[in-house]
Amino acid sequence: xxxxNQPQTADAQTTQEARMGGGTDNRFNSKLRNxxxxxxxxxxxxxxxxxxxxxSSMFMLQFGIACCSIEMMHTYAVKHxxxxxxxxxxxxxxxxxxVIIVPGTIVSKFAPRMxxxxxxxxxxKFVVSMGSCTISGGPFQKGYNVVKGAEEVxxxxxxxxxxxxxxxxxxxxxxxxxxxxxxxxxxxxxxxPYELQQFGDLESDELVDELADEIDRDTLVMRYNWNDSP
Amino acid sequence: MSLERPTDxxxxxxxxxxxLDYDALADLLGDRVVSREQHHHTEAFTIRPxxxxxxxxxxxDQAGFxxxxxxxxxxxxxxxxxxxxxxxxxxxxxxxxxxxxxxxxNPVSESAEPVYRTxxxxxxxxxxxxxxxxxxxxxxxxxxxxxxxxxxxMGLDYNQEKPQxxxxxxxxxxxxxxxxxxxxxxxxxxxxxxxxxxxxxxHIETVLDGEQVAHVExxxxxxxxxxxxxxxxxxxxxxxxxxxxxxxxxxxxILNEWAYARTAEELTDLDVPDYAQVxxxxxxxxxxxxxxxxxxxxxxxxxxxxxxxxxxYAFRDREVVENILEDLTGQRLMFNYLRLGGVAxxxxxxxxxxxxxIRDFLDGLPHKLDEYHDLLTxxxxxxxxxxxxxxxxAETAKQYGATGPVARxxxxxxxxxxxxxxxYYPELDWDVVxxxxxxxxxxxxxxxxEVEESARIIDQCVDLLEDWPEDDREIQSNVPRxxxxxxxxxxxxxxxxxxxxxxxxxxxxxxxxxxxxxxRSPAFSNLQTLPELAVGEYVxxxxxxxASLDIVLGEVDR
Numbered sequence: 001x002x003x004x005n006q007p008q009t010a011d012a013q014t015t016q017e018a019r020m021g022g023g024t025d026n027r028f029n030s031k032l033r034n035x036x037x038x039x040x041x042x043x044x045x046x047x048x049x050x051x052x053x054x055x056s057s058m059f060m061l062q063f064g065i066a067c068c069s070i071e072m073m074h075t076y077a078v079k080h081x082x083x084x085x086x087x088x089x090x091x092x093x094x095x096x097x098x099v100i101i102v103p104g105t106i107v108s109k110f111a112p113r114m115x116x117x118x119x120x121x122x123x124x125k126f127v128v129s130m131g132s133c134t135i136s137g138g139p140f141q142k143g144y145n146v147v148k149g150a151e152e153v154x155x156x157x158x159x160x161x162x163x164x165x166x167x168x169x170x171x172x173x174x175x176x177x178x179x180x181x182x183x184x185x186x187x188x189x190x191x192x193p194y195e196l197q198q199f200g201d202l203e204s205d206e207l208v209d210e211l212a213d214e215i216d217r218d219t220l221v222m223r224y225n226w227n228d229s230p
Numbered sequence: 231m232s233l234e235r236p237t238d239x240x241x242x243x244x245x246x247x248x249x250l251d252y253d254a255l256a257d258l259l260g261d262r263v264v265s266r267e268q269h270h271h272t273e274a275f276t277i278r279p280x281x282x283x284x285x286x287x288x289x290x291d292q293a294g295f296x297x298x299x300x301x302x303x304x305x306x307x308x309x310x311x312x313x314x315x316x317x318x319x320x321x322x323x324x325x326x327x328x329x330x331x332x333x334x335x336n337p338v339s340e341s342a343e344p345v346y347r348t349x350x351x352x353x354x355x356x357x358x359x360x361x362x363x364x365x366x367x368x369x370x371x372x373x374x375x376x377x378x379x380x381x382x383x384m385g386l387d388y389n390q391e392k393p394q395x396x397x398x399x400x401x402x403x404x405x406x407x408x409x410x411x412x413x414x415x416x417x418x419x420x421x422x423x424x425x426x427x428x429x430x431x432x433h434i435e436t437v438l439d440g441e442q443v444a445h446v447e448x449x450x451x452x453x454x455x456x457x458x459x460x461x462x463x464x465x466x467x468x469x470x471x472x473x474x475x476x477x478x479x480x481x482x483x484i485l486n487e488w489a490y491a492r493t494a495e496e497l498t499d500l501d502v503p504d505y506a507q508v509x510x511x512x513x514x515x516x517x518x519x520x521x522x523x524x525x526x527x528x529x530x531x532x533x534x535x536x537x538x539x540x541x542x543y544a545f546r547d548r549e550v551v552e553n554i555l556e557d558l559t560g561q562r563l564m565f566n567y568l569r570l571g572g573v574a575x576x577x578x579x580x581x582x583x584x585x586x587x588i589r590d591f592l593d594g595l596p597h598k599l600d601e602y603h604d605l606l607t608x609x610x611x612x613x614x615x616x617x618x619x620x621x622x623x624a625e626t627a628k629q630y631g632a633t634g635p636v637a638r639x640x641x642x643x644x645x646x647x648x649x650x651x652x653x654y655y656p657e658l659d660w661d662v663v664x665x666x667x668x669x670x671x672x673x674x675x676x677x678x679x680e681v682e683e684s685a686r687i688i689d690q691c692v693d694l695l696e697d698w699p700e701d702d703r704e705i706q707s708n709v710p711r712x713x714x715x716x717x718x719x720x721x722x723x724x725x726x727x728x729x730x731x732x733x734x735x736x737x738x739x740x741x742x743x744x745x746x747x748x749x750r751s752p753a754f755s756n757l758q759t760l761p762e763l764a765v766g767e768y769v770x771x772x773x774x775x776x777a778s779l780d781i782v783l784g785e786v787d788r
Contacts, residue, residue, distance in 0.1 A: 066453055066784055067479035069430070070524070071563060074552075076462050077545035093425045109376045110431055111451040112398040117424050123707030133455075139472065142463065144383045144390035145375065164563055196398060199470065207393055211378055221378075222400040227391050 047184065055182035061097035062090035067106025068131040068164040075167040087174050094120040105140050106147040107131035115196050118154045126181065128173050129156045134165045139163065152194050165229045193228060196220045236338035242294035250324045255293055259285055270496060270721035274327035282330055286314065290345055294318055295326060296628050300722065300750035302735045303328050310337045310362050315722045319628055319642055322650045327492030332362060341367035344718040348631035351758050360385040372788060374451035384458065400621040417445055423452045426772045427532050430783035438564050443772050446764045447778055448757055450786050457788040461747040467570060468495055477566040477749065481520035481552065482728040484513045487568040492652055493723040493734040494570050494755035497715045501703040511654040512691035513558055513567065515684040520551040521728035522677040525780040529674055530606060532777040533615055550591050557584055572706030588692055595685050599678060607675055616671035620763040620775030623668055631755040634730025635778055639676040640668035646726040658690045673778040674696035712742050729753045729780060749788050753781040
């Protein structure tokens with residue numbers, strides 16, 4: 001039994017000192033720790049903190065409509081890998097998502113369903129509209145069945161133009177959205193011409209009277225006034 | 231399996247050494263033929279609207295027209311007209327159009343559904359968009375537009391400014407006759423239109439008995455963006471070509487553009503230089519590879535339910551193809567590269583670098599395909615999952631007008647590239663891939679093998695292009711600035727798209743825009759077979775069958 005191996009009572013350390021050794025363990029030398037310095041606390045407004053968290057971890061909705069969804073899949077997949085920017089992992093259920101990318105032409109039959117999917121997402125929620133069709137109807141604007149842009153139905157935070165936009169453009173759009181969220185900006189309030197409403201609440205006119213036998217008063221409907229569209 | 235088609239010319243009416251004898255066909259039908267007229271490539275027999283089934287039964291059973299390729303409906307100033315474009319699976323160059331005019335005040339025509347099952351959806355579309363009624367049709371209601379739509383938009387007097395009302399509930403209450411009710415032992419289930427496994431915005435109404443599918447009905451129209459109207463509003467020369475890219479948008483753009491190019495070129499009698507044909511053939515096959523890669527990747531996504539391995543492999547390879555196509559056309563997805571009479575521009579400079587890029591891709595492809603076979607087709611779990619599920623036999627496939635890999639995997643040896651040749655395909659050495667089983671497994675295997683064949687074609691095209699003399703690189707023939715086909719010329723031509731026979735019917739009226747532009751979408755016909763594949767199977771097999779049909783909603787709904 002050599003006394004060399006015995007801890008010296010004279011140099012007795014606290015447990016913490018013993019564990020920390022000479023200084024900060026270099027396993028924990030993250031940038032964040034360096035930025036904090038020796039103090040493990042930061043002082044910020046809770047709102048700013050929440051905005052920063054929201055922007056840095058966005059759950060996208062797995063939502064494909066038309067051509068743009070192919071480029072959207074490329075954005076999620078190898079090479080572009082949207083996940084690198086803290087916004088990957090498409091969720092199949094709207095209940096688990098907070099960002100919806102609207103990738104494609106919206107037609108009359110689909111708009112009520114899209115509105116429903118949007119309504120099912122929990123607040124706060126954000127919308128990236130991808131491609132010309134979701135801005136104005138794009139190349140199909142003159143179609144008898146085409147809704148002239150996503151903003152006719154749901155509010156939109158970021159528009160990414162293109163037909164279809166390249167994955168780089170979509171990434172830029174998502175990055176811009178993150179920037180806006182972390183600065184606490186929310187979606188602009190827009191007038192949405194097309195709303196889901198009960199058939200019984202529609203103002204009576206020729207068309208409503210004609211359909212009165214077919215549609216139940218409680219049924220949710222969307223009424224398209226094509227003439228008022230841009 | 232080879233380019234030489236077996237000669238099995240039986241003694242069907244009208245078949246001669248020189249081709250189709252239309253007089254013999256007219257004799258067969260006797261005085262049921264009211265009049266005859268000449269369309270491009272074929273003759274059209276006009277018949278009475280109450281003798282449709284008689285005539286079509288005779289043509290199918292005695293003259294061998296087993297493929298109802300397309301049904302076109304249109305409105306003239308003084309009448310409605312339905313055209314049945316008939317072909318033969320054994321030889322699609324033998325064509326016949328059957329024209330059924332009906333009066334304006336009573337647009338009722340006999341349904342062809344008992345003769346050709348595929349007419350079911352085609353006639354519903356004709357009713358929906360044009361407004362012709364079909365007597366004896368099992369389910370005469372709208373197909374693309376919502377139930378509550380007013381008017382028929384492809385009709386002449388349709389006013390698209392009028393408001394419309396669309397309901398949120400589609401056709402049925404999901405909770406009606408539910409298992410929660412006493413007495414009912416089935417459950418109604420909506421799949422889609424927002425669902426990861428429907429490959430877009432498809433709605434499948436399903437009735438389940440336990441975990442088995444008792445009834446399934448696809449509900450389409452969630453992406454009906456008026457492609458035919460758009461084409462009818464564009465001029466032939468430049469304004470129509472961008473739209474085909476957006477029918478089958480899974481990178482199959484050039485295949486679709488070729489459908490329009492082939493139809494319009496034959497309608498206006500334009501030549502295409504050989505050099506341009508080789509470029510077209512090469513780029514079209516690159517598109518086919520990209521499209522099949524996505525089909526395989528999303529199939530794996532659906533049956534394995536993961537967003538990782540196979541899907542990522544497929545997208546890795548698609549990126550390579552898209553880079554090559556971007557070098558050539560300037561676009562990743564919507565190429566707009568073909569022009570009537572040729573292509574937009576020559577290969578990118580430096581040519582050697584471009585060729586090397588393609589060669590690198592082709593050299594790496596066998597190894598990559600081995601990876602797919604390791605991941606998918608030689609995986610026992612995958613085999614258990616896919617073999618003998620979703621079986622489609624050859625006769626049913628023909629009845630539904632199925633084409634492309636779906637038909638070929640069911641033993642229907644039908645490929646328009648070989649049977650009704652166009653482009654540079656006849657000069658090249660390649661095989662048509664077929665399988666006999668007709669199950670989900672065979673369809674996926676067929677696509678993977680077609681990728682190999684496409685690679686063979688591209689390889690030969692690159693050889694040809696490398697050695698092409700520099701002073702003979704004509705990319706476009708001489709095309710008039712404004713194209714005005716003859717008044718009342720009618721044509722129906724098809725090419726082999728990624729999903730099958732992609733055809734276009736054009737009727738011209740002497741102006742520079744088509745009077746009627748009808749798209750025959752392969753995915754539309756293929757999707758019709760879904761109930762045959764899925765009823766009686768388990769729900770997961772329904773999803774696998776749907777994925778193996780490889781539909782694109784942009785093309786189904788147009």
